[in-house]
Amino acid sequence: xxxxxxxxxxxxxxxxxxxxxxxxxxxxxxxxxxxxxxxxxxxxxxxxxxxxxxxxxxxxxxxxxxxxxxxxxxxxxxxxxxxxxxxxxxxxxxxxxxxxxxxxxxxxxxxxxxxxxxxxxxxxxxxxxxxxxxxxx
Amino acid sequence: xxxxxxxxxxxxxxxxxxxxxxxxxxxxxxxxxxxxxxxxxxxxxxxxxxxxxxxxxxxxxxxxxxxxxxxxxxxxxxxxxxxxxxxxxxxxxxxxxxxxxxxxxxxxxxxxxxxxxxxxxxxxxxxxxxxxxxxxxxxxxxxxxxxxxxxxxxxxxxxxxxxxxxxxxxxxxxxxxxxxxxxxxxxxxxxxxxxxxxxxxxxx
Numbered sequence: 001x002x003x004x005x006x007x008x009x010x011x012x013x014x015x016x017x018x019x020x021x022x023x024x025x026x027x028x029x030x031x032x033x034x035x036x037x038x039x040x041x042x043x044x045x046x047x048x049x050x051x052x053x054x055x056x057x058x059x060x061x062x063x064x065x066x067x068x069x070x071x072x073x074x075x076x077x078x079x080x081x082x083x084x085x086x087x088x089x090x091x092x093x094x095x096x097x098x099x100x101x102x103x104x105x106x107x108x109x110x111x112x113x114x115x116x117x118x119x120x121x122x123x124x125x126x127x128x129x130x131x132x133x134x135x136x137x
Numbered sequence: 138x139x140x141x142x143x144x145x146x147x148x149x150x151x152x153x154x155x156x157x158x159x160x161x162x163x164x165x166x167x168x169x170x171x172x173x174x175x176x177x178x179x180x181x182x183x184x185x186x187x188x189x190x191x192x193x194x195x196x197x198x199x200x201x202x203x204x205x206x207x208x209x210x211x212x213x214x215x216x217x218x219x220x221x222x223x224x225x226x227x228x229x230x231x232x233x234x235x236x237x238x239x240x241x242x243x244x245x246x247x248x249x250x251x252x253x254x255x256x257x258x259x260x261x262x263x264x265x266x267x268x269x270x271x272x273x274x275x276x277x278x279x280x281x282x283x284x285x286x287x288x289x290x291x292x293x294x295x296x297x298x299x300x301x302x303x304x305x306x307x308x309x310x311x312x313x314x315x316x317x318x319x320x321x322x323x324x325x326x327x328x329x330x331x332x333x334x335x336x337x338x339x340x341x
Contacts, residue, residue, distance in 0.1 A: 033256050040260045062263040 003065050004099040010069035015076050018058045020044040025129050028122025030114040034106070039063035041071050043114035045078055045086070047122055052082045059114070066104040070094050070111035083119055143206065152194075152214075160200065160207050163214040167221035167234065170214075175309070177232055177302035177317075179225060188222040229324070232298065232317055239311070241318055255326075258283065262330060284334040287327050294324045 003011065019042070020027045026046050033040035041063065046056040057075035061068045073094055078086050094100070094108035140161075142149035147156030154161060164170045171187050173179065195218060200211040224230045236243055262283050268276035298320050305313040 031256050031260060033259065040256060040263060042260055060260075060264070062260070062267075 003069075006073075006098050007065055007069040007100070010072040010098070011065040014059075014068055014072040016056075016058050016072065016079075017060060019060060020046050020056060020058050025049075025125045026122075028118040028120070028125065030117030030119075030121060032110055032113045032117055033063075034110070039067050039107075039110065041067060041110050041114045043071055043074065043111070043118050045118050045122060047083060049126075052084075054078045054081055054083065054086060063110075064104070064107065066098070066100055066107040067110060069098055070100070070107045071114060073097060074111045074115055078115065083122065086115060086119060089115055144204070160195075160203070160210045160214065162210050163217040165217065166238065167217075167225055170217050170221050171225070173225075175235075176306040177228075177235060178299070178306050179231060181226065184222070184225055188218065191218050228295075228298070228302070229321065232302070232321060236314060236318055236321075239314055241314060243318065243321070255330075258286065259330070262333065266333065280334050284331060287331045287334070291324060291327045291331065294320055294327065298324075 020029075022029050022044070024046070026049055028045050028047065030043045031040070032043075039062065041059065041061040043059045044057065045054045047053065048055050057078040059071040059075050061071045074089065077089055077093075089112065091105070091108035091112040094111055095105055098108070100108055140149055141147065142154035142157060142159060142161065144159035145154060145157040147154055149155070149159075149161045152161060152163075153159065168175050171184070171191070173184065173187065192215075195211055195214045197208065197211045197215055200208045203211070224234050233243060261279065265276040265279040265283060269280065298317065301313060301317050301320065304310075305317065
């Protein structure tokens with residue numbers, strides 16, 4: 001099965017590959033995957049704590065072209081969105097944008113899971129952060 | 138259950154006919170063939186003892202003056218003996234064998250048993266292999282330590298398996314076999330990861 005042009009574009013020229021400081025309270029990390037088939041996806045966001053806007057998104061994916069393209073696209077979409085808006089991103093949006101065939105839909109699911117995991121991690125850090133700050137004061 | 142002897146029609150309850158002493162076709166179940174109790178925590182010394190005793194008893198040379206049919210049974214028996222010994226002396230192969238005989242599909246459902254906490258490990262392993270392939274020699278140490286962690290995990294699984302083997306032997310409970318199947322799948326996954334650290338090592 002041939003990859004769509006958009007998948008190939010993201011695969012050959014992935015956006016936002018890299019990583020952010022995992023220990024920073026403003027960074028959320030999502031690590032998801034299906035280790036049995038070797039697909040592992042790490043997606044990170046850096047959120048502006050005041051505006052709640054995602055300023056930076058990075059990913060690193062080991063997997064097939066569709067998995068790489070799905071996460072690459074996800075990071076593009078994440079930037080500039082608020083955390084709440086980011087949660088609106090659905091795997092079907094990724095499927096449509098990349099014209100993923102049915103056998104590759106799980107790659108888009110992985111990307112959606114990665115977004116949710118990254119946001120979940122960010123929020124968990126933030127909720128820990130607040131009482132700690134009060135304690136210092 | 139005993140079949141009539143192929144040679145004399147007498148009772149052939151065991152390996153050799155009680156009446157005419159002719160060698161009978163081999164049992165195809167390894168435990169039955171070796172005359173060993175159906176145990177996963179098998180006595181390795183006893184297994185070896187039986188293997189050598191049967192090797193002497195069933196050597197095809199001893200049957201060279203016997204009817205052709207009996208010579209064939211001797212060859213067949215030697216083949217089953219070797220398979221049985223090779224399979225049962227290795228605890229993992231032995232467990233896989235018992236699972237298969239009990240109707241478990243080993244290949245199926247392997248994915249569900251992969252521990253999710255391994256995700257990070259698998260990611261780091263992929264990173265290190267990629268870095269090494271790009272000429273970053275510092276990744277080699279990471280691979281070494283990854284390999285060490287995977288080996289520790291494999292040893293833990295082996296310990297757990299030993300316990301479960303002994304537990305199954307008591308009551309032959311199918312639920313226990315299912316747990317064993319899960320552990321074997323995890324073990325296979327870890328073994329593959331160890332092999333990947335090897336590939337990265339050798340390819341340079």
